[in-house]
Amino acid sequence: MKFLKIIAWLALVALIVIQFFPITLNESDAVPQSDFMVENQVPATIKNQLQVSCYDCHSNNTDYPWYSKIQPAAWYLEDHIQAGKDELNFNEWDTYSSRRKNSKLRSIIKQIESGEMPMDSYTLIHRDAILSDEDKRMIIDYITALKDSLE
Amino acid sequence: MKTVKRTIGIMALAATMVLTVSCKDGNKNESTAPMSSEMHQESMDDKKDMAMNDNQDAKAEAILKDYFNLKDALVGDDNGKAKELGNTLAQSLKSFDASNYSDNEKSELNDIIEDATEHAEHISESDIKHQREHFKILSKDVTDMVAITGTQVKLYEQYCPMYDGGTAWLSKEENVLNPYYGSSMLRCGKVQREIN
Numbered sequence: 001m002k003f004l005k006i007i008a009w010l011a012l013v014a015l016i017v018i019q020f021f022p023i024t025l026n027e028s029d030a031v032p033q034s035d036f037m038v039e040n041q042v043p044a045t046i047k048n049q050l051q052v053s054c055y056d057c058h059s060n061n062t063d064y065p066w067y068s069k070i071q072p073a074a075w076y077l078e079d080h081i082q083a084g085k086d087e088l089n090f091n092e093w094d095t096y097s098s099r100r101k102n103s104k105l106r107s108i109i110k111q112i113e114s115g116e117m118p119m120d121s122y123t124l125i126h127r128d129a130i131l132s133d134e135d136k137r138m139i140i141d142y143i144t145a146l147k148d149s150l151e
Numbered sequence: 152m153k154t155v156k157r158t159i160g161i162m163a164l165a166a167t168m169v170l171t172v173s174c175k176d177g178n179k180n181e182s183t184a185p186m187s188s189e190m191h192q193e194s195m196d197d198k199k200d201m202a203m204n205d206n207q208d209a210k211a212e213a214i215l216k217d218y219f220n221l222k223d224a225l226v227g228d229d230n231g232k233a234k235e236l237g238n239t240l241a242q243s244l245k246s247f248d249a250s251n252y253s254d255n256e257k258s259e260l261n262d263i264i265e266d267a268t269e270h271a272e273h274i275s276e277s278d279i280k281h282q283r284e285h286f287k288i289l290s291k292d293v294t295d296m297v298a299i300t301g302t303q304v305k306l307y308e309q310y311c312p313m314y315d316g317g318t319a320w321l322s323k324e325e326n327v328l329n330p331y332y333g334s335s336m337l338r339c340g341k342v343q344r345e346i347n
Contacts, residue, residue: 099263099266099292100265100266102288103266103270106288
């Protein structure tokens, strides 16, 4: 029993200590000229849907949830956002070559089609980020047209 | 009773600390400019030296060799082996250095290599369905690379009209073995072009 108590105390102390490790917040006020929305004439509904469902992890500006203030959740988010931006950063769209734009657009279509994106762990809390079948069809049609125009 | 009091005390302390830290976090929104992760060191001096050129050709041949090994793994429906070989290919791609080519070719090659590396890396960590999706674009990248670098090997560009609206790949053999379907439709496809 005493042993369990020690473990519980150690866990509590560890939990307190890790609160002191800050993360670098992914926040930026300015939308750069290279942004996907600036570069392309995106219809308002699709624009809004992409902002809500994708931009938290695929741009330089995250709308953080309350639990991002608490470790270890903050680390988890930081990792996800970094990985998301490495794959695709909508803010840096115009810095991609047309070859890479094509690759990215193709992946967007595939992943929305298969439901891999937005991720389940994200939509679990961000219920408004869930794409309905109608949303999916609209986005996929738009992205497909954009991809064809690049080829 | 004493323990309970102590526990509550510690909890309160913890809460205070959490709040303090989170306030500090709130003020910390500088330095979020995109880190220079996309920066490349491609500014090696243009050494017009034959040894370097041979070396470059060797690198391109190494990429091709890794690509064919990967293709064979996909033909054999071998997900694990394809992962391994995707990683090998990614390493070969990264060690490619286009500095001996003309400016136009250089930027085209760097672009191809960057895209291909990303696909090879994905192949190294995906299931076989995804591996094949990435292999499609990777094949286009490698074909475009060969158009610039050339190769000693005779290549066959093969084409399967059924996979994803029509898809090509490269092979060293004329005989068609389909990497997109493997055993489920091994013979789907035809030679659409010979290179060399």
